[in-house]
Amino acid sequence: MSAVATNPAAPHAELLRIEGISKRFVKPVDLAGRIANLLGAKNRESVVHAVDSVDLTVAEGEVVGLVGESGCGKSTLGRVIAGIHEASEGRVFWRGQDIAEMDGPARQVFTLGAQMIFQDPMSSLNPRIRAGEIVGEAPRVHGLMNGAAQDEYVAGLFRQVGLDPTYRRRFPHQFSGGQRARIGIARALAVQPKLLVCDESVAALDVSIQAQVLNLFMDLREALGLAYVFISHDLGVVRHIADRIFIMYLGRVIESGRSADIFRDPQHPYTRALLDNVPRLDARKRSFSTVKGEIPSPLNPPTGCHFHPRCGLAGPRCSRETPKKIVEGDGRMVACHLADGGVG
Amino acid sequence: MSSPVLVVDNLATHFFTRDGVVKSVDGISFNVMPGEVLGLVGESGSGKSVTGFSIMGLIDPPGKIVSGSIRLNGEELVGRDDASMRKVRGKSLAMIFQDPMMTLNPVLRIDTQMMEAVQAHEAVSDKAARARSAAALAMVGIPAPEERLSAYPHQFSGGMRQRVAIAIALLHRPALIIADEPTTALDVTIQSQILSEVQRLCAESGTALVWITHDLAVVAGLADRVAVMYAGRIAEQGRVDDVLDRPLHPYTHGLIGSVPGAHLEGTRLHQIRGSTPSLGQLPPGCAFEPRCDRAGPACSTMPVISQASDGRAYRCFNPVPQQGVTA
Numbered sequence: 001m002s003a004v005a006t007n008p009a010a011p012h013a014e015l016l017r018i019e020g021i022s023k024r025f026v027k028p029v030d031l032a033g034r035i036a037n038l039l040g041a042k043n044r045e046s047v048v049h050a051v052d053s054v055d056l057t058v059a060e061g062e063v064v065g066l067v068g069e070s071g072c073g074k075s076t077l078g079r080v081i082a083g084i085h086e087a088s089e090g091r092v093f094w095r096g097q098d099i100a101e102m103d104g105p106a107r108q109v110f111t112l113g114a115q116m117i118f119q120d121p122m123s124s125l126n127p128r129i130r131a132g133e134i135v136g137e138a139p140r141v142h143g144l145m146n147g148a149a150q151d152e153y154v155a156g157l158f159r160q161v162g163l164d165p166t167y168r169r170r171f172p173h174q175f176s177g178g179q180r181a182r183i184g185i186a187r188a189l190a191v192q193p194k195l196l197v198c199d200e201s202v203a204a205l206d207v208s209i210q211a212q213v214l215n216l217f218m219d220l221r222e223a224l225g226l227a228y229v230f231i232s233h234d235l236g237v238v239r240h241i242a243d244r245i246f247i248m249y250l251g252r253v254i255e256s257g258r259s260a261d262i263f264r265d266p267q268h269p270y271t272r273a274l275l276d277n278v279p280r281l282d283a284r285k286r287s288f289s290t291v292k293g294e295i296p297s298p299l300n301p302p303t304g305c306h307f308h309p310r311c312g313l314a315g316p317r318c319s320r321e322t323p324k325k326i327v328e329g330d331g332r333m334v335a336c337h338l339a340d341g342g343v344g
Numbered sequence: 345m346s347s348p349v350l351v352v353d354n355l356a357t358h359f360f361t362r363d364g365v366v367k368s369v370d371g372i373s374f375n376v377m378p379g380e381v382l383g384l385v386g387e388s389g390s391g392k393s394v395t396g397f398s399i400m401g402l403i404d405p406p407g408k409i410v411s412g413s414i415r416l417n418g419e420e421l422v423g424r425d426d427a428s429m430r431k432v433r434g435k436s437l438a439m440i441f442q443d444p445m446m447t448l449n450p451v452l453r454i455d456t457q458m459m460e461a462v463q464a465h466e467a468v469s470d471k472a473a474r475a476r477s478a479a480a481l482a483m484v485g486i487p488a489p490e491e492r493l494s495a496y497p498h499q500f501s502g503g504m505r506q507r508v509a510i511a512i513a514l515l516h517r518p519a520l521i522i523a524d525e526p527t528t529a530l531d532v533t534i535q536s537q538i539l540s541e542v543q544r545l546c547a548e549s550g551t552a553l554v555w556i557t558h559d560l561a562v563v564a565g566l567a568d569r570v571a572v573m574y575a576g577r578i579a580e581q582g583r584v585d586d587v588l589d590r591p592l593h594p595y596t597h598g599l600i601g602s603v604p605g606a607h608l609e610g611t612r613l614h615q616i617r618g619s620t621p622s623l624g625q626l627p628p629g630c631a632f633e634p635r636c637d638r639a640g641p642a643c644s645t646m647p648v649i650s651q652a653s654d655g656r657a658y659r660c661f662n663p664v665p666q667q668g669v670t671a
């Protein structure tokens with residue numbers, strides 16, 4: 001028996017919805033810039049639009065994948081979803097209720113209900129605390145069980161993530177990479193969340209260990225009705241695990257839809273480029289088709305469609321106008337002028 | 345039939361640490377033909393980088409090449425002194441690292457570094473060395489190479505720095521380049537640009553390539569042949585199509601099954617049980633035995649290298665049954 005109560009969710013019930021979420025970071029002028037300013041230069045603080053008006057829903061038990069290249073805002077969006085960052089704009093709904101309007105107890109339900117699992121298990125685990133205490137701390141603090149039951153509860157969580165419960169007295173450095181990932185997962189599960197936000201949670205693992213952890217995520221989904229927001233730069237991983245996919249480029253979602261649809265028929269030129277460029281086991285001795293140019297700085301993104309300087313299909317409209325989000329059937333969304341009357 | 349650029353024969357590189365001997369590389373053999381791309385794959389700690397460093401003559405104490413031979417165009421590299429290795433490195437043999445800053449010096453301008461690299465092996469004027477450097481930058485797709493030459497490494501993006509490192513590696517048109525995960529830290533579209541440049545440049549110059557990576561899919565797209573390492577040995581090597589489509593070694597078989605994206609979505613991935621071994625305490629026989637589904641009584645002794653009819657070499661007593669190939 002697992003120590004975590006299972007609560008099979010009603011299919012397709014909305015768990016989380018975000019609307020028009022933006023997150024901006026202000027980068028202050030650095031020391032060199034301030035000194036230059038004393039001499040009359042005009043360096044100003046700069047603003048990174050890390051996430052730019054994103055809409056997204058997650059149903060109970062659903063796996064939503066977030067993909068895109070570095071700096072496109074995946075982690076920032078994940079942190080907003082997990083309630084770690086406050087959005088600069090937009091609204092977050094948990095089971096239909098705006099979290100900004102929640103009272104203390106309701107807010108607590110959201111805070112515990114959405115848990116984040118970080119990229120690097122080593123740096124997110126305190127090296128001086130035993131594994132059992134790392135996992136048991138949060139449920140105790142939040143009064144989810146009393147002291148006497150804690151040991152058995154934590155042992156149950158260890159079993160659930162495939163760790164030997166006798167390892168509770170070990171310290172993080174005494175575990176392998178795959179085992180540390182499991183401790184991070186057990187820690188998140190300890191507060192009985194409904195949604196796990198996994199930020200590159202398998203990126204640092206060897207392929208054979210990564211497969212074990214991905215299987216564990218799928219087993220937990222089945223057993224606990226968990227939903228996931230799965231952040232990864234690895235399209236293979238996302239394709240494998242996600243029901244729906246959101247593809248980001250420089251802060252914006254440029255295409256979203258059912259995973260199978262997107263892989264079968266990518267619409268946005270960036271999505272197509274990304275899919276073409278991903279190395280695949282079955283693509284032998286290929287020529288690597290390339291998207292030209294570098295990924296622009298998020299501090300100074302191109303005008304209009306952010307992708308236009310690298311896009312082979314761009315026209316005059318692309319540098320002038322931000323593409324609208326065109327919603328098609330099956331919940332497919334594409335933000336490209338080609339899907340909205342053309343680029344001319 | 346031309347002869348191989350590189351012959352590695354029964355190479356063993358061990359580290360003599362306070363906690364015991366770490367047999368990082370323990371009896372590996374492979375050849376690379378001119379212009380050929382060999383993918384060297386394996387999980388973390390399997391000995392890929394130590395293999396690369398051994399070939400480059402960059403193994404420092406407590407590490408030591410304890411046996412075997414490494415011949416570059418017929419000339420033995422094992423046992424050479426530093427001065428003699430330096431003449432080979434950068435000239436007929438070059439290496440690209442995951443972190444381009446292993447090649448680049450952060451406090452020197454790109455032109456200083458590249459001209460020095462040119463003049464280390466050829467007595468040419470500053471002017472000629474500078475022109476060669478600019479041409480090399482242009483060749484790896486760096487726009488406005490003349491201007492970029494006077495920049496410092498930190499003024500480049502990660503992808504551009506890697507291009508500069510590749511340009512330096514190619515300066516003397518080496519016979520062989522060892523590339524140790526040079527695209528692992530890069531984004532997909534940038535990785536693709538670099539792979540495409542490397543493919544083109546090696547084809548043009550006839551340079552052979554040993555491409556070290558943990559990513560089987562990159563090997564599938566780039567390499568002619570592949571060697572799969574496990575715990576310091578080569579589990580299996582052969583043509584990419586043979587190894588990836590009809591793996592003989594149970595480890596290769598398991599590894600391919602673990603790669604997400606190659607299977608039906610939502611199904612469970614094949615998983616290899618247990619965890620990657622610690623090189624300090626390997627079993628006496630096949631290192632994969634504790635994790636292997638096909639293990640039998642023979643596997644507690646060391647499997648020798650067997651040869652399959654398609655030219656593959658593998659170390660296993662119970663290879664995965666093949667359709668249409670006799671192992």
Ligand SMILES: Nc1ncnc2c1ncn2[C@@H]1O[C@H](COP(=O)(O)OP(=O)(O)OP(=O)(O)O)[C@@H](O)[C@H]1O
Nearest residue numbers: 025048050069070071072073074075076077233298
């Ligand atoms: N706390 C912060 N302060 C300032 N800028 C930030 C902060 N966090 C993120 N950013 C900036 O916001 C942008 C998006 O960053 P984010 O980490 O969300 O990207 P990502 O898609 O997760 O990238 P990666 O794949 O590299 O993890 C980047 O330009 C980043 O520099």
Ligand SMILES: Nc1ncnc2c1ncn2[C@@H]1O[C@H](COP(=O)(O)OP(=O)(O)OP(=O)(O)O)[C@@H](O)[C@H]1O
Nearest residue numbers: 359361366368387388389390391392393394395623
């Ligand atoms: N200087 C050293 N002293 C002791 N052991 C070492 C040293 N260098 C490497 N090793 C050991 O040799 C083994 C092989 O290391 P190597 O760096 O070749 O692995 P790798 O296959 O390149 O792995 P990765 O994919 O993580 O880069 C490892 O177990 C490592 O700990």
Ligand code: SF4
Nearest residue numbers: 305308311318336337
């Ligand atoms: S909007 Fe224009 S530039 Fe952007 S992806 Fe579509 S065609 Fe390309």
Ligand SMILES: [Mg+2]
Nearest residue numbers: 074075076199
């Ligand atoms: Mg991130």
Ligand SMILES: [Mg+2]
Nearest residue numbers: 392393394524
């Ligand atoms: Mg390595």
